[in-house]
Amino acid sequence: MSRVALAQGHAREFETIYILRPNIEREKATDVAGKLNDAITTTKGVLTTVELWGQRRLAYPIAKHHRGVYVFMKYLGKGDTVAEIERQLRLSDSVLRYQTIQLRNNVLLETVTERADLASVSFEVAFEPDEPEFTVERELGLDAQAAERRRRDRDTDPEEFDGLNDEEGAAAGARNRWEEN
Amino acid sequence: METNDDFDRGDDKGDGLRRRGRKRICRYCSDKAMLIDYKDPQALAYFITERGKIVPRRVSGACSLHQRELAIAIKRARIIALLPFTMTD
Numbered sequence: 001m002s003r004v005a006l007a008q009g010h011a012r013e014f015e016t017i018y019i020l021r022p023n024i025e026r027e028k029a030t031d032v033a034g035k036l037n038d039a040i041t042t043t044k045g046v047l048t049t050v051e052l053w054g055q056r057r058l059a060y061p062i063a064k065h066h067r068g069v070y071v072f073m074k075y076l077g078k079g080d081t082v083a084e085i086e087r088q089l090r091l092s093d094s095v096l097r098y099q100t101i102q103l104r105n106n107v108l109l110e111t112v113t114e115r116a117d118l119a120s121v122s123f124e125v126a127f128e129p130d131e132p133e134f135t136v137e138r139e140l141g142l143d144a145q146a147a148e149r150r151r152r153d154r155d156t157d158p159e160e161f162d163g164l165n166d167e168e169g170a171a172a173g174a175r176n177r178w179e180e181n
Numbered sequence: 182m183e184t185n186d187d188f189d190r191g192d193d194k195g196d197g198l199r200r201r202g203r204k205r206i207c208r209y210c211s212d213k214a215m216l217i218d219y220k221d222p223q224a225l226a227y228f229i230t231e232r233g234k235i236v237p238r239r240v241s242g243a244c245s246l247h248q249r250e251l252a253i254a255i256k257r258a259r260i261i262a263l264l265p266f267t268m269t270d
Binding site for chain 2: 017019058059060062068072097099101
């Protein structure tokens, strides 16, 4: 990455993806988004895109979570903007992981328009009522829905089905295999 | 894989070069509209093995430039849990 000093009125373009815990409350999610917004405005950055990807399956478990709420944002700023955003993400317990990529180097600030309407992200879609929350009881198969959820998860991802403490789930899985054949 | 005696026998002892199968063409060179994006795990999935390893150029046929870009994209996708580091069956 180029370390050449930026010309007057120019900035770098970055994109950040962060993953929130799947069982996060709506207020906490908006709180994180608000703090990132403040971080951009205080460092004179410009927010250009915010996308809520919603709850997705993680390719591997992070902090014992198998799902996460993905939020994607694009903004212009300098190194201090990124530093402040990443500091906020590090401080927040609700953030499982984040990643920032530099997209473009010398962008004239006048060529981009600020999207003030993006200041507040709506977390409506992230919390589908039928999406089971991740709890220890459910993961251990002590919950009635756990067996069903495990069976569904196994169809996409067989290696996760260890069947630990989950005899009921294993039995249900075996039955299902039998029926499918 | 297609066997082609002219290519496979290695009777061109001089340079020791052997061509196996037919030459593959880089996907991203043949279709310029396709962009390598770490946010698109479905597109990258073609370039990883069942175990999650990055497929070598000699197999995928990607050109040098795009293989390097692909490797970076796959590694970025792994960090943000869009692609796995390893998979076991």
